[in-house]
Amino acid sequence: MLMRRPSRAGGFTIIELMLTVTVLGIVLMIGLPNLSAWLQNTQIRNSAEAMVSGLQLARAEALRRNRQVHFYIVDSLEAACGVATTGGNWVVSMVDPSGKCHEAPSDTVDPFIIQKRSGQEGTPNAAVTASASSIIYNGLGNTTGTLQLSISNPTGGACQTAAGPMRCLQVNVTSSGSVRMCDPAVADATDPRKC
Numbered sequence: 001m002l003m004r005r006p007s008r009a010g011g012f013t014i015i016e017l018m019l020t021v022t023v024l025g026i027v028l029m030i031g032l033p034n035l036s037a038w039l040q041n042t043q044i045r046n047s048a049e050a051m052v053s054g055l056q057l058a059r060a061e062a063l064r065r066n067r068q069v070h071f072y073i074v075d076s077l078e079a080a081c082g083v084a085t086t087g088g089n090w091v092v093s094m095v096d097p098s099g100k101c102h103e104a105p106s107d108t109v110d111p112f113i114i115q116k117r118s119g120q121e122g123t124p125n126a127a128v129t130a131s132a133s134s135i136i137y138n139g140l141g142n143t144t145g146t147l148q149l150s151i152s153n154p155t156g157g158a159c160q161t162a163a164g165p166m167r168c169l170q171v172n173v174t175s176s177g178s179v180r181m182c183d184p185a186v187a188d189a190t191d192p193r194k195c
Contacts (some may be wrong), residue, residue: 018152030088038144040125040156041167047088047126048151048181049118055135055147055179058092061114062137069094069114071147072134077101077118083133086121088126096134125155135173150184160185170195 012020055071060149062069072091075084081101091097094112119126131148138144149171158164161184172180172195182195 008155020141023041037156037165040153040165043123043126043156044151044167044169047123047128048149048171049117050121050123051090051128051149051151051171052133052179053171054092054115054117057115058135059137059141059177059179061092062139063141066139067094068139069137069139070096070134072097073128073130074098074101077116085130087130087134088128089117090125091116125153127154127163132161137177143173143175146175147171157162162174 031124035053046078058069058071066127070093072083072093073085073087074089074091074097075087077089077091079102081089082098083096089101091101091111092114094114095110097103097111097113097116100111100113103109103111103113103114105115119128129150129152135147136144150168151171152159152168154168156166159168161167161168168184170182170184172182174180183193186194188194
């Protein structure tokens with residue numbers, strides 16, 4: 001009579017599980033600092049891209065409406081808001097939104113807000129410093145001046161230009177209305193990311 005040998009049950013041994021957990025722990029210890037810096041740098045990029053988007057929207061609306069459209073940096077989106085040169089909040093409107101940033105977008109209600117964005121939307125640690133609190137696009141898509149926005153992340157550390165870990169960015173608006181995002185840490189004159 002033939003006897004069958006009992007088959008081994010499927011699964012992992014305790015040694016295999018301990019080895020897997022140990023390797024996973026080592027990988028996390030090595031990768032976690034890099035992941036944190038990457039997340040902080042992503043907030044800088046998201047904030048810069050949101051500023052570029054708002055500026056491009058203001059220009060497009062000025063062209064579409066054939067009239068002046070303003071891009072304002074504001075200290076908050078509350079009823080007591082005011083224009084500022086710091087902060088990540090912005091409003092695209094037809095007139096100064098001071099004290100009315102809480103209003104919903106409207107073509108009939110003063111300050112005729114077209115769109116607004118809170119700096120806390122995905123970029124709570126990003127800090128924006130501007131050369132001016134607003135810029136005005138005319139019906140031809142040109143501006144009344146220039147604007148420079150510097151985006152950093154003090155929570156993550158200093159910018160790379162000061163040997164820090166953060167990849168700070170800059171957004172420049174020329175008098176012709178063009179908007180460009182660049183990296184102040186890039187020194188190579190042939191690199192298109194150079195400011």
